[in-house]
Amino acid sequence: MTSSSCVACILAFMCTAAMVTAATTKQPLTRGRNVLVFGGNGFLGADTVEHFIRNGDNVTMVNRGNWYWDSFNRIKPYVRHISCDRKNGIASCDDLVQLVNETTQFDAVIDFSAYDEKETKDSGVLLRGKVKIYILISSDSIYDVCDKTHDAKTKEKDAIRPEDVDEWNRLVIVHDYGHRKLRAEEELVGQRHLDGGYPYVILRLPDVIGPRDSTYRWWMYQLWIKLEKGLPSKPLTIPHFLVDYHMSLVYSKDVAKLLFELLQMGDEIRDEAFNVAYDSTWTLEELLRAIGKSLAMDELVIAEEKDHTKSLYLYPSVRRGPINVSKAKEVLGWEPTPFDEAVEEIVTFYEDAMTGETFYIQKDEVIQSFVHRLYAENRNEFYDAVEKVYNISLQHFRPKDEL
Numbered sequence: 001m002t003s004s005s006c007v008a009c010i011l012a013f014m015c016t017a018a019m020v021t022a023a024t025t026k027q028p029l030t031r032g033r034n035v036l037v038f039g040g041n042g043f044l045g046a047d048t049v050e051h052f053i054r055n056g057d058n059v060t061m062v063n064r065g066n067w068y069w070d071s072f073n074r075i076k077p078y079v080r081h082i083s084c085d086r087k088n089g090i091a092s093c094d095d096l097v098q099l100v101n102e103t104t105q106f107d108a109v110i111d112f113s114a115y116d117e118k119e120t121k122d123s124g125v126l127l128r129g130k131v132k133i134y135i136l137i138s139s140d141s142i143y144d145v146c147d148k149t150h151d152a153k154t155k156e157k158d159a160i161r162p163e164d165v166d167e168w169n170r171l172v173i174v175h176d177y178g179h180r181k182l183r184a185e186e187e188l189v190g191q192r193h194l195d196g197g198y199p200y201v202i203l204r205l206p207d208v209i210g211p212r213d214s215t216y217r218w219w220m221y222q223l224w225i226k227l228e229k230g231l232p233s234k235p236l237t238i239p240h241f242l243v244d245y246h247m248s249l250v251y252s253k254d255v256a257k258l259l260f261e262l263l264q265m266g267d268e269i270r271d272e273a274f275n276v277a278y279d280s281t282w283t284l285e286e287l288l289r290a291i292g293k294s295l296a297m298d299e300l301v302i303a304e305e306k307d308h309t310k311s312l313y314l315y316p317s318v319r320r321g322p323i324n325v326s327k328a329k330e331v332l333g334w335e336p337t338p339f340d341e342a343v344e345e346i347v348t349f350y351e352d353a354m355t356g357e358t359f360y361i362q363k364d365e366v367i368q369s370f371v372h373r374l375y376a377e378n379r380n381e382f383y384d385a386v387e388k389v390y391n392i393s394l395q396h397f398r399p400k401d402e403l
């Protein structure tokens with residue numbers, strides 16, 4: 001991914017995600033459940049697929065065939081992969097059609113790549129009668145197009161569009177992503193009501209944090225914090241409008257584990273939507289301080305920036321505020337990794353990625369993304385600081401000296 005597409009990706013947010021440990025144990029595909037995954041190569045999806053294959057499940061991934069980060073080694077050898085672009089309709093993907101034909105029933109379908117009703121409709125047509133449980137990965141951004149009538153944390157039952165047509169339209173125009181994600185949900189629910197469809201579970205996630213995030217959101221903040229003292233022309237700031245804004249977050253690894261556990265649960269989870277996030281919420285400043293603490297930088301100076309174009313605005317991606325997760329706790333036994341532990345794991349991953357060789361492509365991309373967004377006028381000052389703090393060479397970014 002180039003830095004400009006990365007920026008586009010950040011703006012579109014909710015690009016999916018992946019996880020820390022490498023697949024060390026080769027599980028032969030001789031036992032386990034038959035799981036069909038749409039997407040699964042993004043940040044969250046790859047973590048999930050890894051969790052399933054490590055536990056011996058038989059995973060077939062359906063996507064366009066991009067292997068991000070180290071997933072070519074971490075995941076590809078252990079799954080069946082079907083190359084398919086859902087934009088063209090899955091019925092045009094012969095290998096998938098054939099697989100479905102040969103399969104009596106999938107133990108689960110996990111859908112990471114439904115961004116509109118088209119995808120859930122197509123799946124409904126092709127997979128009808130063959131799915132034990134269909135898990136749709138949705139987003140808390142769907143609440144941005146709904147009519148929330150209270151100030152407490154958003155609950156699942158707040159997912160109701162406004163009755164007023166003008167308001168309905170206004171929200172849809174402002175929040176296109178949330179609108180489409182909600183249409184994907186509505187289609188799935190509609191099929192169930194119309195003719196039985198298949199049992200489903202909808203998970204509504206807030207911003208996902210974790211290693212291998214191709215939006216580089218976390219990594220850019222981590223870099224900025226780490227370079228705090230070394231960047232005189234760009235001190236650490238947060239946009240003023242986020243000063244008091246509390247956001248929900250979820251850790252990719254926890255969602256992967258939850259998805260695995262969902263398949264062992266009974267009827268109580270069927271045909272339900274669940275908010276899945278940490279119970280606690282954080283302001284952006286609190287999040288940056290948590291990253292700083294993990295980097296042994298306890299005394300961060302963080303200023304408020306009135307001109308938000310001069311600061312990074314990467315979290316949060318929704319405006320309706322945090323979500324209430326009591327339903328997931330009660331029904332699913334949801335119990336995420338302690339936040340400090342998650343932060344530690346994520347910070348360690350990106351620090352290692354910065355000094356190691358494995359992720360040299362991503363390292364170059366995050367550096368270029370940072371320069372592009374914040375340091376275009378004084379690149380060399382930035383490169384100097386990175387080289388000094390991490391003891392790495394960025395010679396390849398500097399103009400060649402005349403010989």
Ligand SMILES: *[C@@H]1O[C@H](CO)[C@@H](O)[C@H](O)[C@H]1NC(C)=O
Nearest residue numbers: 029030031034058060080099
């Ligand atoms: C794993 O799944 C693929 C595709 O559904 C199938 O061809 C294969 O037979 C399965 N393997 C096992 C051991 O179930």
Ligand SMILES: *[C@@H]1O[C@H](CO)[C@@H](O)[C@H](O)[C@H]1NC(C)=O
Nearest residue numbers: 094096097098099100101102
């Ligand atoms: C599905 O399999 C049956 C045989 O079991 C075959 O007759 C049929 O043509 C197949 N359909 C597709 C779409 O491959």
Ligand SMILES: *[C@@H]1O[C@H](CO)[C@@H](O)[C@H](O)[C@H]1NC(C)=O
Nearest residue numbers: 152153154155324325326327
């Ligand atoms: C979340 O919802 C539950 C159940 O309705 C309620 O008891 C609880 O107070 C809510 N929590 C917050 C933080 O709003």
Ligand SMILES: *[C@@H]1O[C@H](CO)[C@@H](O)[C@H](O)[C@H]1NC(C)=O
Nearest residue numbers: 355387388389390391392393
């Ligand atoms: C920096 O890296 C070089 C090798 O690239 C190494 O020789 C040197 O000891 C390192 N310096 C520090 C302070 O770690």
